[in-house]
Amino acid sequence: MCGQIVPGILGYHQGTLKKMKRIVLTGFRGTGKTEIGKILSSRLNVPFFDTDDLVETSTGRSIPDIFHYNGEERFRSIEREVVATLPPADGVVSTGGGVVTDPTNMEHLRRDSTLVLLYADIDTIEKRLLQKPRPPLTNLPLSEEIAAMLDSRRQNYYASADFCLDTSETSPVVAAERVQALLKNGVSSLQQRKTALAFFKTGRIPPVPLKKLEEILVGDTRSPTTRIMGVAGYPCAHSLSPKLFNALIKQYHLDYHYTWFEDPELEEIMNVARAVDAKGLSVTIPFKQDVLAYLDEIDEHSAEQIGAVNTVVFSCGTAIGYNTDWLGIRKPLVSMKGAKAVLLGAGGVAAAAAYALTDLAMDVTILNRTPENAHALAERFACRWGNWEDFDRIKPDLVVNATPLGMQPDTRTPLREDQLHKDMTVFDLVYTPPVTPLIEAARAKGCTTITGSEMFIEQAREQFYLNFGIDVPIKKMRELLA
Ligand code: NAP
Numbered sequence: 001m002c003g004q005i006v007p008g009i010l011g012y013h014q015g016t017l018k019k020m021k022r023i024v025l026t027g028f029r030g031t032g033k034t035e036i037g038k039i040l041s042s043r044l045n046v047p048f049f050d051t052d053d054l055v056e057t058s059t060g061r062s063i064p065d066i067f068h069y070n071g072e073e074r075f076r077s078i079e080r081e082v083v084a085t086l087p088p089a090d091g092v093v094s095t096g097g098g099v100v101t102d103p104t105n106m107e108h109l110r111r112d113s114t115l116v117l118l119y120a121d122i123d124t125i126e127k128r129l130l131q132k133p134r135p136p137l138t139n140l141p142l143s144e145e146i147a148a149m150l151d152s153r154r155q156n157y158y159a160s161a162d163f164c165l166d167t168s169e170t171s172p173v174v175a176a177e178r179v180q181a182l183l184k185n186g187v188s189s190l191q192q193r194k195t196a197l198a199f200f201k202t203g204r205i206p207p208v209p210l211k212k213l214e215e216i217l218v219g220d221t222r223s224p225t226t227r228i229m230g231v232a233g234y235p236c237a238h239s240l241s242p243k244l245f246n247a248l249i250k251q252y253h254l255d256y257h258y259t260w261f262e263d264p265e266l267e268e269i270m271n272v273a274r275a276v277d278a279k280g281l282s283v284t285i286p287f288k289q290d291v292l293a294y295l296d297e298i299d300e301h302s303a304e305q306i307g308a309v310n311t312v313v314f315s316c317g318t319a320i321g322y323n324t325d326w327l328g329i330r331k332p333l334v335s336m337k338g339a340k341a342v343l344l345g346a347g348g349v350a351a352a353a354a355y356a357l358t359d360l361a362m363d364v365t366i367l368n369r370t371p372e373n374a375h376a377l378a379e380r381f382a383c384r385w386g387n388w389e390d391f392d393r394i395k396p397d398l399v400v401n402a403t404p405l406g407m408q409p410d411t412r413t414p415l416r417e418d419q420l421h422k423d424m425t426v427f428d429l430v431y432t433p434p435v436t437p438l439i440e441a442a443r444a445k446g447c448t449t450i451t452g453s454e455m456f457i458e459q460a461r462e463q464f465y466l467n468f469g470i471d472v473p474i475k476k477m478r479e480l481l482a
Contacts, residue, residue, distance in 0.1 A: 021225065021255070022091050023183070024109045026160040027118035028150055029097040029134055030125035032167040032175055036118065037094035039176035047087070050094045054082040064135040072137075076102065083108050098137075100160040101153060106469035109160075111253045114225045116179055117161035119316060120168040122146050158315035159469035162227060162255070162279075163187070166316075186224030187277040193217040196276045203262040204237040216257050217276065223255065228276050229467065230259040232269045232291075232312075233284035237262055238432065240481065241282050244460055247480040252470055270294045273314065280467045281312040282460070288348045295321040306351050307380075311463045322466055325352035328459030329400070329429070330359060332450045336425065337361055342394055343383075344414050345402035346373035349429055353402050354381040365394055369403075391419060401428045406436040413438040422446035431456045457481060 023040060025033040034050055041048035055078050056062055066075045079096055083105045086093060089112060099105050109115065120128075126143050138145045150157075163182045167175045188196075197217045200210065216226050231241040237260060245258035256279065261269045266287045273281055283291050288308040292298065295309065302309045302323035309321035329352060333339075337360045343353050346368040357364045358381045365384040368374035378385035405414045407430045415438065420426065426442035431452030442449045457477045464472055 022087075022089050022093060022113040023179070024093045024095060024113045024115045025118055025179075026095050026100050026109075026115055027097065027157065028120075028125060028146070028153070030128040030146075031118040031120045032128075032172055033094040033118055035172040036167070036175045036179065037092045039172055040179060041092040043176065043180065044092065047091045048094070049086055049091055051079060051082050051086075051099060052094075052096045054086075055079055055096075058082060067135045080105060088112060097149075098153070100156040100469060103465070103469060103471035106160065107252060107471075110468060110470065114183060114255065115160050115162045116182070117157055117164045117316065118167050118175070119157070119164065120166065122150070124168040155320075155466065156469055158313055158318075158320060159466060161315045162225065164316035183225055188275055190218070192275040196272045199263070199268065199272045200259065203260055204235075205260050205262075209242070209259060212257065213259055225255050227256050227279045228259060229256060229279040230261045230273075230281060231284060232261040232266070232273070232281040232287060234262055234264045234286065236260055236284050239282075239284060240431075240456065241460065244457075244477070244481050245282075245464070248464055248472060251476070251480065252468070254468065266290050266294070270319075273312075278314055280314060280463075282463055283310050283312060285348070291321065295319045297321070299323070301326060301355070306355050308348050308351060310352075310459065311466055313466055322462075323352060324459040324462035324466070325349060325455070326356040326359070327462050328455035328457075329353050329427070330356035331458045332427065332454045333357070333360060333398070333425075336398055339363070339397040339425075340394070341365070341398040341400065342367060342391060342396040343400050343402060344368070346370070346377040347402065350402035351377060351380070353400050353429070354378075354383060357398075357400070358383065362398070365390070365396070367391060391415065396424065398425045398427065401426075401430065401438055404430065406430045406438050408432045411437055413441055415441075417441055417445065420445040420447055424448070425450065427455075428452055429455055453481065 025037050027033055038048055052063060059078060079099060080102060083099060122143060125146050129142060136145060137149055140148060165175060165178055197214060200213055216222060231239045242258050242260060249256045249258060261273060261281065263269050288310055291309050296318045298321040302321050306323050306326060309323055310325050311322040313320045339362050341357050341362045341364045343350055343357065343364055343366045346366055354364060354366065354377055365386060366374040366378045367386050367388055367390055371387040374385040401414050403414055405412050420442050422445055425448040426438060427450040428436045428438045429452045430436050434451060434453055439449050439451055461472050461477050464470065
């Protein structure tokens with residue numbers, strides 16, 4: 001088998017000679033990327049590229065020398081140039097351990113490629129590094145440095161994984177065989193995929209996307225490297241996430257498909273997501289709190305502060321929860337630090353809003369139909385609280401609507417026209433319709449307005465980054481959603 005390209009492996013489907021997708025190995029130093037990469041390239045008879053070697057050949061200097069005389073920043077900039085000029089197909093690429101922290105690198109590496117994250121336990125990495133010393137990245141003792149670096153890069157490594165392989169207990173030859181097997185077969189069995197398809201057929205996925213999903217899961221030309229992700233909610237057929245994410249997937253040449261995981265039972269959704277080896281989920285109503293029980297790791301914002309998760313990334317057998325809603329609310333308001341704000345509503349999104357507004361040092365009052373809920377939320381974020389009638393005495397600079405009032409087909413506004421004035425900024429988190437009755441009324445009064453689409457775009461941009469490590473320009477996000 002050595003030196004031959006075998007039909008059925010890596011893009012050679014059912015005897016049709018398609019071009020092989022590039023294989024990119026990511027992971028911390030000492031996880032075996034170079035050795036495994038060389039074996040893979042020889043077995044597949046394709047060229048091998050090592051970004052560290054390319055940095056050294058392109059500069060005529062060793063990496064320790066570049067680190068010593070020019071520092072890490074210079075090294076990273078040379079590395080970025082090397083990554084940008086890698087051939088786009090037919091090859092195996094072994095990457096430097098820190099490559100994944102740069103979104104531009106990720107954009108280049110992910111294009112038409114399958115990324116395999118190699119990992120190992122800290123003791124194994126330490127033993128391997130002691131055999132072949134490399135320049136230290138910190139002033140810490142080696143095992144502490146490994147733990148600290150793995151921790152700080154954890155999210156980047158997860159985002160760099162289409163597939164994962166633990167190399168702690170394996171020889172490079174066995175690891176290379178396992179990578180080939182992963183790429184040939186994928187992770188889920190035919191039975192699991194058939195069961196998942198039956199689940200998707202009970203949802204409200206429109207006929208054309210459902211046909212595509214069927215092809216990906218059980219079709220004759222199925223590629224085992226194509227991964228699935230989607231929006232989890234009930235109902236969620238109205239969600240704009242599939243449109244946006246599939247456009248991003250196309251834009252960045254990713255081997256992914258984004259669909260709807262619509263079901264009243266979260267348990268069922270999580271089972272199907274694991275069965276199809278889903279890369280990630282965007283979580284929406286009514287599961288943002290319930291999903292916490294299904295996660296192995298939760299980021300500090302979601303767990304300790306907001307108490308809700310809207311993004312799940314599955315990687316290396318681990319389900320990690322994040323909250324990007326608060327960033328979607330914070331970003332459009334960064335110029336309003338310290339403002340006097342009224343937050344309407346005290347539900348799930350209001351918690352993310354309260355976190356974002358207090359993070360911007362605003363003086364926040366939460367008003368809600370059920371004042372006890374406003375009280376409970378206000379206590380968590382050290383805000384003021386009240387009921388609807390209190391609005392007129394507050395005279396806020398900013399109003400954030402976190403209720404569903406005005407969401408299609410509802411045409412109500414949470415505030416009367418006379419409660420709006422031109423010095424006010426009005427941020428309506430409702431994004432269907434794109435211009436809500438509240439935004440329309442606020443514009444008529446000369447207020448500065450921010451629509452729910454801005455939040456949607458910003459939170460989706462963060463979700464995309466958490467899944468793929470790519471930083472999409474906000475302009476591109478707006479274009480793709482238009
Ligand atoms: P939620 O947890 O159900 O909370 C809804 C809140 O609105 C509660 O405080 C509820 O008050 C209040 N409310 C409900 N119906 C009301 C009514 N008729 N009059 C006055 N108050 C009412 O919902 P959520 O997850 O926070 O979502 C709220 C809205 O945010 C959604 O409808 C959606 O449009 C929007 N959203 C936008 C984005 C985005 O990306 N732009 C993302 C997510 C959500 P009680 O406490 O009295 O029940």
